[in-house]
Amino acid sequence: MRAVAPRLETLSAREREVMAFVVAGHTSKEIARRLGISPLTVRKHRENLMRKLEVATTARLVALVGPRAGACG
Numbered sequence: 743m744r745a746v747a748p749r750l751e752t753l754s755a756r757e758r759e760v761m762a763f764v765v766a767g768h769t770s771k772e773i774a775r776r777l778g779i780s781p782l783t784v785r786k787h788r789e790n791l792m793r794k795l796e797v798a799t800t801a802r803l804v805a806l807v808g809p810r811a812g813a814c815g
Contacts, residue, residue: 749795757791
């Protein structure tokens with residue numbers, strides 16, 4: 743698996759926002775409400791960021807970027 747930092751740099755600002763909320767344990771519905779977007783848009787951002795970070799599960803996402811999530815948003 744490649745280093746995390748270069749992969750984090752590929753994320754859009756919105757993907758970083760969504761990632762921080764996901765890592766903090768928020769649901770797509772909660773994230774959508776806070777960001778003023780639809781839950782489907784949150785889901786798409788989540789799919790994109792997980793693809794870019796090469797993770798298949800939310801648990802793996804949290805393990806990979808949890809300590810860095812605050813610095814991303």
